[in-house]
Amino acid sequence: MITISQLTKTYGKKVQALRGVDLEIGAGMFGLVGPNGAGKTTLMRIMAGLLRPTSGKVSVLGNDVTTGRGKKAVKEVLGYLPQELGLYPDLSALEFLEYVALLKGVTDKVERKKQLDETLELVGLTQDARRRLRTYSGGMKRRVGIAQALLGQPQLLIVDEPTSGLDPEERVRLRNLLAEMAVRCTVILSTHIVEDISQSCSDLAVINAGKVLFRGDPSTLIEQVRGKVWTLTTNGEKLSQELAVVSTWHIKDGTQYRVIGTPHPSAAAIPVEPSLEDGYLWLMQKKQDA
Amino acid sequence: MKTVRQVLAIARTEFRFAFRRGAPVAVITIIGLLISAGILVGPLTELSAWATNAIMTPEKIEKLASFGLTAAEWSIYFRDGFSDIFVASTMLAWVGIFLALLFLPIAASTSIPADRQFGVSELLRTTPITGFDYLAGKLLGMLITVILIGAIMLALFFAVTELVLFSSLHYGLSASASLFLIKLSFLDGLPMLIWGTAVGVLVGVFFRTRRSAIFPGMLAGGASLVGWAYAFRAPAQGFPGVLDLAYFYLLQNYHSSAMVLQSRIGFHYSIDLAGMPSVGIGQLAMMYLALIALIALIFAFTRLWLQWKENF
Numbered sequence: 001m002i003t004i005s006q007l008t009k010t011y012g013k014k015v016q017a018l019r020g021v022d023l024e025i026g027a028g029m030f031g032l033v034g035p036n037g038a039g040k041t042t043l044m045r046i047m048a049g050l051l052r053p054t055s056g057k058v059s060v061l062g063n064d065v066t067t068g069r070g071k072k073a074v075k076e077v078l079g080y081l082p083q084e085l086g087l088y089p090d091l092s093a094l095e096f097l098e099y100v101a102l103l104k105g106v107t108d109k110v111e112r113k114k115q116l117d118e119t120l121e122l123v124g125l126t127q128d129a130r131r132r133l134r135t136y137s138g139g140m141k142r143r144v145g146i147a148q149a150l151l152g153q154p155q156l157l158i159v160d161e162p163t164s165g166l167d168p169e170e171r172v173r174l175r176n177l178l179a180e181m182a183v184r185c186t187v188i189l190s191t192h193i194v195e196d197i198s199q200s201c202s203d204l205a206v207i208n209a210g211k212v213l214f215r216g217d218p219s220t221l222i223e224q225v226r227g228k229v230w231t232l233t234t235n236g237e238k239l240s241q242e243l244a245v246v247s248t249w250h251i252k253d254g255t256q257y258r259v260i261g262t263p264h265p266s267a268a269a270i271p272v273e274p275s276l277e278d279g280y281l282w283l284m285q286k287k288q289d290a
Numbered sequence: 291m292k293t294v295r296q297v298l299a300i301a302r303t304e305f306r307f308a309f310r311r312g313a314p315v316a317v318i319t320i321i322g323l324l325i326s327a328g329i330l331v332g333p334l335t336e337l338s339a340w341a342t343n344a345i346m347t348p349e350k351i352e353k354l355a356s357f358g359l360t361a362a363e364w365s366i367y368f369r370d371g372f373s374d375i376f377v378a379s380t381m382l383a384w385v386g387i388f389l390a391l392l393f394l395p396i397a398a399s400t401s402i403p404a405d406r407q408f409g410v411s412e413l414l415r416t417t418p419i420t421g422f423d424y425l426a427g428k429l430l431g432m433l434i435t436v437i438l439i440g441a442i443m444l445a446l447f448f449a450v451t452e453l454v455l456f457s458s459l460h461y462g463l464s465a466s467a468s469l470f471l472i473k474l475s476f477l478d479g480l481p482m483l484i485w486g487t488a489v490g491v492l493v494g495v496f497f498r499t500r501r502s503a504i505f506p507g508m509l510a511g512g513a514s515l516v517g518w519a520y521a522f523r524a525p526a527q528g529f530p531g532v533l534d535l536a537y538f539y540l541l542q543n544y545h546s547s548a549m550v551l552q553s554r555i556g557f558h559y560s561i562d563l564a565g566m567p568s569v570g571i572g573q574l575a576m577m578y579l580a581l582i583a584l585i586a587l588i589f590a591f592t593r594l595w596l597q598w599k600e601n602f
Contacts, residue, residue, distance in 0.1 A: 048416050052601050071601075072418055080416035086409020090310040091303070102299035103417035105292050148413065 001026050001186055002047065002156075007056035009042050009210075017042040019210040021056070029182035031201030031218075032190040033280060039210040040190040041083055044160050047188070048080050060156060076105065079154030079185075083161045085145040089134035093125055093144050096133060097151060104152035119147040122177065139170045146174065150181070157187045163196050175200045198276035206283055213283050221279035225260060229278045230269040232257045244285045246278060260285065296419050300427020301434060304401060308435040380451060384471060385533065387443050388479045398432040398490035399507025400500040407499045411600075421596040425589060429491050436483050444475055470544050477574070478536035481581060482518065488585045489514040495592040522577050525567040535577050539569040 002025040009018040017039045034040050045051040046058055049071035061077060063070035088096055097116055106112045120126045123143040128136070133144065142165060149157060159178065163171045178187050179200045191197060197204055198218060206214040206221070214221055229246075232239070235254040239245065243261040250256075260282045263269040351361050405411040414424065448468065493510040497503035524538035532538055596602045 050412065050415055050601060072420070075416060075418040078416055080413070082409075082412045082416075084409055084412075086411070086413065088303075088307070088408055088410060090307055095303075095306070099299055099303050100413070100417065103296055103414065103419050105296070105418055107292055107295040 001061060002188075003057070003059045004043075004047075005057050007043070007046065007058060008054045009039075009046065009051065010054045017210055018046075018053070018056075021207070021210070021212055023205060023212060023215065025186065025188065026203070027186050028203060029179060029187045029189060029201045031197035031204035032188060032207060033194055033197050033204060034192065034207035035284070036192055038192075038207045040192075040207055041160055043207070044158050044188065044190050047074075048078060048158055049074050074156070077155040079149035079152065079157040081145045081149045081157075081159040081162055083164075083190075085141065087133045087136075087141055087144060089132065092130045092132055093120070093136070093147075094129040096144065097129075097147055100148040101151045106152055115151055115153070119150045122150065123147045124173075138165050139167060142166055142170070142174075146177065153184075155185045157181055157185055158190075159187065160190045161192070162189065163191065163193060171196070194277040194280045206280060208284065208287055213287055218276050218279075221283070222274050222276055225274045225279045225282040227271065228260050228262070228282060229272050229274040230259050230263055231272055232259055232263060232269050244281055246281055293419075293423055297423050297427040297430065300419075300424060301431035304428055304431025305434050307401075307404075308432070380471070381532070383447065384474065384479075387447055388440075388475075388482060393511075397504075397507070398436075398487055399494040399497075399503045399510070401428050401432060401491055402494040403497045403500045403503040415600065415602050421593050421600075421602040424602065425492070425495070425593060425596070429488060429589075432487050432491050433484060436487050437480070440475070440479065440483055444471075444479075447471075466544075470540065474537060474540055477540060478534065481536070481578065482515075485514060485518060485581055485585065486511055488588065492588050492592045495595055521580070525569060535569050535573055539571070539574050542566075542568060 002023070004021055004023040004025075007018050007021040008016070010016050021039075021043060032040050032043065042051065046053050047060060047065065049065045052066060058065045060070075060074045063073040065071050065074050091099070094116065097119065098112065101112050101115060106115060117126075120129050123146050125140065125143055125147065128140065133141065136144065142162070146159075146162065149159065157178075162174055162178070166174060175196060178189060181187055182200075189196065189201060201218065203217055204214075204221070205212050232243075233251070233254050233256045239257060239259065240261070240263070243257075243259040243263060246258040246260060248255060248257055258272065258278075259269075260278055354361060405414065419427075448471070489510050490507050493507050494503045497506065519533055522534040522536070524532050524534055526538070532541060
């Protein structure tokens with residue numbers, strides 16, 4: 001469905017955001033995870049036809065996004081939620097969504113009304129649809145962003161950091177909504193929050209410094225770190241620098257750490273079941289060490 | 291058809307913004323009305339004095355006879371003669387209104403930067419519209435706004451002058467004077483507004499924030515007007531408010547028999563263009579063609595700029 005080969009993007013002469021990315025993305029929900037500045041947004045923006053790559057090829061549903069015709073064809077079937085979502089404060093949610101629907105080519109009045117009603121219902125904004133957007137909270141604005149992405153029945157949904165700024169309840173709700181959408185279309189979810197990926201994606205890529213570090217399903221990434229995740233309890237002693245600390249709890253008998261690596265044999269280390277976050281951190285640690 | 295609907299959607303939204311972010315529109319409308327009212331005060335006072343000529347006295351009848359006119363003839367000519375003088379006297383007020391209106395298109399330079407500032411630009415670029423559709427929609431929306439406000443202000447101008455003339459002089463606007471000002475608004479005012487709006491909106495393409503676009507927008511708007519006044523200047527000077535070819539062309543065609551009467555009886559106001567170089571419809575057509583070509587050129591340039599800078 002989406003084929004990316006040898007993709008590079010350089011800003012100016014020095015900043016290399018993408019360095020020869022190769023990816024194949026199929027149907028369903030695909031997670032793109034990496035630290036801030038890894039190149040995720042650049043990759044998403046190229047796929048959406050917003051940015052021209054420096055070199056390489058991107059084919060979305062058989063359309064080359066680097067050509068004018070291909071770009072237009074992709075935009076006909078695209079739903080996109082940018083990382084920094086902007087809305088017109090002078091419009092109501094309904095007016096804004098109607099505007100986007102028209103721009104997406106939903107020109108039939110009956111069909112447009114149907115889609116608007118459905119998406120507003122889906123994101124839980126039916127009651128507030130006629131309020132000006134300047135009166136909306138951050139979470140509500142994010143939901144408007146999701147709603148506009150869903151208009152026009154997209155075949156490809158690209159969402160860039162959709163859960164940032166949302167409270168836990170809204171995050172869960174959004175993840176579920178995206179998972180529902182993934183039944184109907186391809187969803188590409190970019191985030192630096194591993195939990196979002198682990199809860200919803202069956203396929204993922206880890207990207208760092210413009211390169212793909214891992215490509216596969218979450219369980220494979222988890223398997224790579226099996227046997228390397230421990231809990232350690234200390235009484236104030238310093239941990240070996242080779243260990244990556246995932247989390248820290250202060251308990252009655254000292255401090256308990258969840259770590260990745262190989263602890264010193266004398267340490268009271270207890271092996272634990274790895275999570276996707278452990279796998280991700282281990283990958284990052286490996287990259288840093290290399 | 292779909293593209294047309296998309297362009298119209300952009301235009302409609304732009305039109306909405308103009309009124310919801312209403313402060314600039316209100317301020318400019320008030321400025322325009324104040325300018326034109328100020329300009330109108332003087333001529334209308336003079337017109338009031340002039341209108342007393344309508345009251346016939348034996349001395350006046352005798353004086354008219356010295357010009358070879360009867361009181362009956364004078365009363366027939368009076369209305370037309372008065373409307374000529376009305377037109378001559380209110381020219382500057384009309385120009386004032388349209389110059390004030392030209393601040394609107396200059397304010398239009400913030401239209402595209404506003405999308406970037408609010409962060410909506412990126413979202414719009416992921417829809418199937420092209421940069422061409424986007425620019426066309428923005429331009430159309432702003433033009434509709436400007437034309438609507440222009441029409442309201444022109445209606446107010448007519449209402450005020452009619453009211454003043456009727457109530458203080460017991461003398462309403464004549465059809466010929468009204469027709470002249472309406473023609474003038476269509477053939478001169480409207481193209482001027484379209485030109486200013488196009489320059490204003492399209493200059494905005496080069497700026498990222500509304501604040502950064504205002505001053506360059508004003509400069510470009512001002513320069514475009516000076517350029518207009520120079521490139522399409524009237525072949526003869528000395529008529530109040532006659533800025534360009536279109537105005538001169540209309541004035542020339544307005545040259546009524548009443549003016550002959552006025553010059554014979556030695557009135558102060560005269561818009562007699564006899565002996566002046568004439569402007570034909572061909573020259574006017576060339577002026578419009580040149581404007582269309584210039585707007586198309588600027589449009590094409592900004593479109594290419596969007597494509598190059600924003601892949602839009």
